[in-house]
Amino acid sequence: MWLIPDPVVRFFHRMASPPHFYAFTERLMPWLTAVFVLLLGCGLYGGLILAPPDYQQGDSYRIIYIHVPAAWMSLFIYVVMAVTGAIGLIWRIKLAEIVMISSASIGAGFTFIALVTGSLWGKPMWGAWWVWDARLTSELILLFLYLGVIGLYGAIDDKRMASRAVAILALVGVVNIPIIHYSVEWWNTLHQGPTVTKLDKPSIHVTMLVPLLLMALAFKVYYLIAMIQHARVELLQRERNSQWVKNIAAGSAK
Numbered sequence: 511m512w513l514i515p516d517p518v519v520r521f522f523h524r525m526a527s528p529p530h531f532y533a534f535t536e537r538l539m540p541w542l543t544a545v546f547v548l549l550l551g552c553g554l555y556g557g558l559i560l561a562p563p564d565y566q567q568g569d570s571y572r573i574i575y576i577h578v579p580a581a582w583m584s585l586f587i588y589v590v591m592a593v594t595g596a597i598g599l600i601w602r603i604k605l606a607e608i609v610m611i612s613s614a615s616i617g618a619g620f621t622f623i624a625l626v627t628g629s630l631w632g633k634p635m636w637g638a639w640w641v642w643d644a645r646l647t648s649e650l651i652l653l654f655l656y657l658g659v660i661g662l663y664g665a666i667d668d669k670r671m672a673s674r675a676v677a678i679l680a681l682v683g684v685v686n687i688p689i690i691h692y693s694v695e696w697w698n699t700l701h702q703g704p705t706v707t708k709l710d711k712p713s714i715h716v717t718m719l720v721p722l723l724l725m726a727l728a729f730k731v732y733y734l735i736a737m738i739q740h741a742r743v744e745l746l747q748r749e750r751n752s753q754w755v756k757n758i759a760a761g762s763a764k
Contacts, residue, residue, distance in 0.1 A: 526603050528745055529754040535738045542735050549728035556721030564718075570634055575722060577627035579729040580620045584652060585687055587617035587733060591659070592684040595677030604748070605741075607673035610680065611663050612740035616733055618656035625649060644693035648686055655683040669748060 524530045557575035564571040591613050597606040628646065629639045640646065659676050666672035714722070749755045 526605055528605065528749055528752070531605055532742060532745060532754075532758075535742060539735065539738065542731055542738075546728055546731040546735060549724050549731060553721050553724035553728050556724060557718075561718045561721055562715075567635070570631070573627050573631045575725045577624060577631060578722060579726040580627065581624040581649070582726055583729050583733060584617060584621035584624050584649065585690060586730070587613050587620065588652060588655070588680070588684065588687060591617065591680045595673075595680040598673055599677045599681075604670075605745070607670070607677070608741045608744045608748070609737065611659070611673060611676060612737050612744055613733075614656055614659045614663070614676075615740070616736045618653060618660065620729070620733075621649065621653040621656060625653065645690065648690040648693055651686055652683075652690060655679070655686065658683075 525534065553575065558572055561572070563569050591610045594606040594610040594613075597603055598610060625646070628649075632641070633639050659679055662679060663669075663672045663676050666675060746755055746758075
């Protein structure tokens with residue numbers, strides 16, 4: 511029987527404690543920021559300077575270094591929301607609820623970027639800013655799901671009840687994630703098929719692939735930074751009457 515090591519269990523148990531989460535993320539933030547700047551700088555330099563022009567698209571393909579990581583993040587963050595929403599529903603862990611709602615606006619931003627950059631890329635490739643393609647349409651639905659989560663959470667005053675309602679919406683909407691991912695395989699679409707995630711080997715040269723993966727990592731680290739900042743603010747608002755928050759406020763006032 512596979513067992514989770516005790517140190518891992520203790521770490522996640524401590525992270526579920528609001529005071530420990532707040533203190534730990536405060537120490538973590540400078541390191542995450544440094545890693546993000548390094549990855550972003552290397553990714554942009556590799557993608558915009560070192561990578562050669564594409565033999566068909568020329569330099570216009572370079573928008574993939576924003577579009578593709580943003581699209582990946584739009585799916586990844588929604589899955590995080592669904593998982594943390596389920597944890598919040600089952601075990602009533604407050605931090606899971608906070609991570610879920612703190613991720614919503616960031617995921618909506620990445621989804622919007624993916625749609626806009628996709629349109630900019632699609633105009634010279636397809637001759638139109640927008641087509642009702644299966645991939646594009648399902649990605650647009652994902653944006654509406656994010657906006658629905660944000661709107662529903664803001665419409666309910668009791669934030670614990672709002673978190674449960676949002677978690678249910680996130681879990682129902684997660685069915686859209688495999689539709690987005692496999693849409694280019696299930697239907698005849700204009701959208702380009704998979705190039706990086708093919709099982710045999712990627713259809714993209716390594717000089718183009720490495721910067722793309724660096725940008726994807728940079729976007730993930732950015733998500734962590736932004737989510738933690740949102741979560742810390744949300745946590746302080748929910749715990750404003752707790753002693754540990756009053757101690758922080760008293761320390762800041764000195």
